Amino acid sequence: MTITSIRNDKSRRVLELGHEDGSTVEISHETLRSGCRCSACTATRRAGGAPAADAAIALELIAPVGVYGVQLTFSDGHNKGIYPWQLLQELAEMQAA
């Protein structure tokens, strides 16, 4: 489904994605941070670890990356992650499951 809106709810620490049919899904900031696919976090994951994310992590900034997706900046200063729309959908489905 096409994502038509994206909203950062800082008080609840969730990212809300809106779809063209009006439905919405939420992804917690913690899930977003631990789902980062940047080279450093991917290397950590390949080594059997997990990117550092705790329940207090917060998403600070959302920057558009063309039509491709968004770049997210977190409260721990991490801003290397590019999140394609497809990845956001996957994280939302993973969290819902």
Ligand SMILES: [Zn+2]
């Ligand atoms: Zn990362």
